[in-house]
Amino acid sequence: MNKIDLHAHYVPDFYREALLAAGHAQPDGIKAIPEWDSSLALQTMDRLDVRTAMLSISSPGVHFGDGGKASELARLVNEEGARLVAAHPARFGFFASLPVPEIDAAVEEVRFALDVLGADGIVLETNQQGMYLGDERLEPVYAEVAARNSVVFVHPTTPFGAEHLALGYPRPMLEFMFETTRSIADLVLSGTLGRHQGMRVIVPHAGAALPVLVNRIELLLPLLTRDGEGEVPSVRDAMRGLHFDLAGAPVAELLRALLAVADSHRIHYGSDFPFTPVDSCVELARRLETTSLLDGELREEVFSRNARRLFPRLAHAERPQQTPGDQSL
Numbered sequence: 001m002n003k004i005d006l007h008a009h010y011v012p013d014f015y016r017e018a019l020l021a022a023g024h025a026q027p028d029g030i031k032a033i034p035e036w037d038s039s040l041a042l043q044t045m046d047r048l049d050v051r052t053a054m055l056s057i058s059s060p061g062v063h064f065g066d067g068g069k070a071s072e073l074a075r076l077v078n079e080e081g082a083r084l085v086a087a088h089p090a091r092f093g094f095f096a097s098l099p100v101p102e103i104d105a106a107v108e109e110v111r112f113a114l115d116v117l118g119a120d121g122i123v124l125e126t127n128q129q130g131m132y133l134g135d136e137r138l139e140p141v142y143a144e145v146a147a148r149n150s151v152v153f154v155h156p157t158t159p160f161g162a163e164h165l166a167l168g169y170p171r172p173m174l175e176f177m178f179e180t181t182r183s184i185a186d187l188v189l190s191g192t193l194g195r196h197q198g199m200r201v202i203v204p205h206a207g208a209a210l211p212v213l214v215n216r217i218e219l220l221l222p223l224l225t226r227d228g229e230g231e232v233p234s235v236r237d238a239m240r241g242l243h244f245d246l247a248g249a250p251v252a253e254l255l256r257a258l259l260a261v262a263d264s265h266r267i268h269y270g271s272d273f274p275f276t277p278v279d280s281c282v283e284l285a286r287r288l289e290t291t292s293l294l295d296g297e298l299r300e301e302v303f304s305r306n307a308r309r310l311f312p313r314l315a316h317a318e319r320p321q322q323t324p325g326d327q328s329l
Contacts, residue, residue, distance in 0.1 A: 002051035003285075004307035004314060006153070007204055007247035007270025010055040010094075011036035012080045015062075018073055022064035028158050028171040034274035038084060042091060044278050048271060048285050051304070052314055055081055056095040056123040058275055059157035059176075063099055063128055070099035074109050082117040093311065095123040095153045101131045103140055110144040120311055121151030121200075126183035130160035133183045134190030146198035151310065153202045156180045172275070180208035185217065188238040189224065200310065202243040204270070206250035211257035214239060236261065243310065245270030246302065251287040259293060268310075269303050 016033055019025070026032060045053055057077050063070035074097045081094030096113030098106040113119040122145060124133065131137060133154065145152055156176035159165055166175040184203050187193065193201070203210070217235045224232045239261045247270030250258065258267065269288065271281045288294060294302055308315040 003049055003269045003303045004311075005045070005048070005050045005053040005271045005273075006202060006268045006307060007245040007272050008041070008050075008053035008055055009036070009058040009273065009275060010038075010041070010077075010081065010084065011058075011274065012077065014080075015057065015073070015077055018062075018064070019060075024060060024064070028059050028176075029163075029166060030170050030172065030275070034277075036274045038087075041273070042088075044271075044273050044281065045091065047278065048273075048281055050269075050271065052091055052093060052307075053271070053273075054093040054095060054120060054153070054311075055084065056153055056155065057097045059125060059155060061100075061123075061125045061128060061157065062097045063101070065129075067099060067102040067105065070102060071105040071109070073097075074099045074105075075112075078109065078113050078117055078119065081119065085118070093120040093314070095119060095121045095151070097123055098141065100124065100128040100141070101137065103137055107140050107144055110141060114144075114148050114150055120313075121145070121153055121202075123153045123155055125155055125157040126179045127157060127160055132186045134186035134188075134192055136190075138192075139195070142192060142196040142199055146196035149198045149200075151200045151202060153204075154180070154184065155204055156183075156208075177205060177208040180204060181210050181213065184208070184210060184242075185213075185235065188233055188235050189217075191233055193238055193241065194233055200243060202245055202268070204245050205248045206246050206254045206258045207239070207242075207244050207262065210235070210239065211254065211261050214261050242266065243268060243306075246288060247272040247276070249284060249287075251284075251291045252293060255291070255293050264298055265301060265306055265309070267302050268307050 019033055062073040078096045084092045085094055096119040098109050100106045110122060156179045158171045159179055214236050221232045240263050243266040244262055245268045273281050
């Protein structure tokens with residue numbers, strides 16, 4: 001079975017250098033920036049039986065405090081993503097990075113990335129310089145994405161100025177899950193999804209804590225209503241419209257909870273390579289391949305069919321002959 005991986009990252013050499021220059025040698029508290037090149041990515045994809053990987057820049061994104069440099073770096077990583085896709089159109093896709101919170105520059109980059117470079121969507125961190133996904137300042141960005149019926153892939157990052165919340169643990173261990181829950185809840189409760197119905201949103205890590213908090217959030221929605229204002233959007237309804245990737249370790253408890261509240265046609269495979277080591281990716285894929293929670297047709301839906309519906313171009317791309325360790329890139 002050929003998987004389609006919607007949660008995979010790329011780390012071009014110039015991006016690694018930018019991280020180091022900005023003081024992110026250990027981004028989000030992890031030990032080091034993982035090794036990555038296209039040859040290693042293709043070898044790993046073959047080992048995982050991944051036909052196509054949607055590449056994105058991971059946390060902390062491209063904005064390190066200087067708006068001009070963020071715009072330049074976003075353009076560089078997006079052009080590199082487009083180059084990788086052009087070299088291997090059936091093996092790679094990419095989500096474009098934006099210099100948020102520089103909104104005008106971000107809108108310009110959305111247009112360039114989607115209309116010129118042919119990006120498969122955009123990636124937004126759960127917050128950028130403290131701007132969360134429900135922030136009204138992001139409306140122009142969402143409008144451009146929705147007008148093209150395109151995709152927003154969400155990736156967790158460290159809360160801005162609040163590294164202490166992780167209590168000294170690597171942020172991907174715990175805080176990324178809380179951060180994703182916080183930001184997606186804000187996206188839903190702000191009414192953003194209702195205003196931009198052409199936009200498809202992919203939530204990482206099986207929805208983080210949202211699948212088990214839906215009832216609590218719904219119970220307390222009356223606290224958010226005010227006289228003369230419309231109803232607050234239902235998180236339960238939103239869960240049926242959002243897309244989710246299964247990067248991380250969702251089997252079995254979290255996957256069971258996700259299947260209870262999400263549309264199974266909107267759940268997708270994700271590896272999180274290279275920030276998840278290869279051997280761990282293999283083991284996590286094995287768990288998904290063998291769990292009884294994905295019996296029959298559902299397993300194939302999650303591994304590939306759902307992604308082909310979300311990205312129709314993938315249904316028509318033929319897999320080229322690829323030698324592991326190809327150095328052509």
